[in-house]
Amino acid sequence: MLAVAEINYIRHEVNKKDCTYSDVAKRTGRDPRTIKKYAEMEDFNQKPKKKQNRVAPVLGPVKSLLDEWIKEDMKKKKKFRRTAKRMWDLLKDNHGFLGSDRTVREYVAMRKAEFLNEVNDAALPLEAVSGTAQVDFGEAPFIYGGEDIVLPYLVVSFPFSNAFYFQVFPSQNKECFLEGMKRVFHYMGGVPKAIRFDNLSPAVKKILPNGERQLTDEFQNFVLHYGFECEFCNPNSGNEKGHVETMVKYVRNNFLLPGLHVINLDDLNKELWATAEKDRERKHYQKEWTISELFEEDRAAFLLLPPKEYECVRYETLKADKYGYIKVDLNLYSTSPRYALGKVLVKISYNKVEILNDDQQLVVSHSRMYGQYRKSMKWQPxxxxxxxxxxxxxxxxxxxxxxxxxxxxxxxxxxxxxxxxxxxxxxxxxxxxxxxxxxxxxxxxxxxxxxxxxxxxxxxxxxNGRGIRSDIKPNISLPKLPEATRGLDHYDQFHKGMDA
Structure with missing residues (x-):
């Protein structure tokens, strides 16, 4: 595009003074075809520049493979990712690549930046982006031990596919909250890359100015362990996690009413995996795909699980009373006489309270109790x-x-x-x-x-599997002995035999 002043001069000389294209070309040093183009141009609307799709005969055939490697590595910790140099070596050794390492480095750097921008944009769980999730608790009636009770259930929902998982727990405390998410992660074999939460007390200790959150220690460690991004709703804005709130109601209305008879929560929760997955065979309410097909896209975008499973526990040092009982929540648990009126280390999970000695070895283990004042006594110590x-x-x-x-x-x-x-x-x-x-x-x-x-x-x-030894009965025959008699008759018979 020529400068505006030069275009005006050309149009003035040709259209106003009736100069020929050749004359104006000589004076401006331009090609006559250029003079003709601007003199006759009628549309000066600004048009976007077309992106040039340059053919890359060497790099082109391996671009999709490099993209795949980059996406795989973005799910891993940085120290476990392939460098651009390593990718170049793999291409040379395994795919007959003839290009330079510089070509690969430049392409990898460019694509990493593009993918990172996509991830940053995708980290808003309000948008239906694959690989993101929302989490919340709901409540439903159950019949447990012959009594009508209300129990919470944790729902992990996936807005992109409209899929969900849920697990029933005895409480909404920190241990149940983390245990529920951990179960879902390990059952799926992956971790959502971004999860949106309400300001649940098991996760958020305090809401700070400018939208910051002070997280509980247990939740912060859980987030660091599994590596997902956590987002929180503004206070009193549950609509910001509308998908999981809808799923909480859907789960209760379709699977938990009327109140289920529960004998063992662990057995019930094992059945709920299949319940959630069976529900996915219906079509998405907007998209022309089944929920199960869309969930595969969610799964493909998940982060990799860490090598070690997170232990959803907290440790507390508590003082025992004169009988050796310690109190967790409102309930009492026995320790050992040697800890009476002393301090003891307690390991607390959603379903166990374990008493540890100074070497962190187990002294006694209790099933964790919920509800009003109760006492658990283990007599062995x-x-x-x-x-x-x-x-x-x-x-x-x-x-x-x-x-x-x-x-x-x-x-x-x-x-x-x-x-x-x-x-x-x-x-x-x-x-x-x-x-x-x-x-x-x-x-x-x-x-x-x-x-x-x-x-x-x-x-x-x-x-030891040796059984009980029965009485020994010898399997041998003994010679028959003559009947023993008293007196001297046998002595007389002996001498008669000698005289004969």
């Missing part, structure tokens, strides 16, 4: 103390929990036997339940009241 006061046995809840065989045995024990039996149970119950040691007691009692050592011997024979 207390049995050695009880062995010093055996007369107190009948007045403990441990005695009520004993199998009838053991109650009968303790009733028949001598004063000396009771402490020894309690010490044996202290050792056995550390790694085993009552089933095998009770069987050992029954077998050892076949010939009367057994000693503690006899019960112990039978127990170890049972767990």
């Amino acid at each position: 207390y049995l050695n103390l009880m062995a010093k006061r055996p007369t107190a046995l009948k007045y403990t809840s441990f005695y009520d929990q004993l199998p009838e065989e053991w109650k009968s045995y303790f009733s028949a024990c001598t004063v000396a036997e009771k402490p020894e039996a309690l010490k044996l149970l202290s050792i056995i119950l550390k790694d085993h339940d009552f089933s095998v040691i009770t069987k050992a007691l029954v077998i050892a009692s076949e010939h009367g009241h057994p000693s503690v050592d006899a019960i112990k011997q039978v127990f170890y024979q049972l767990i």
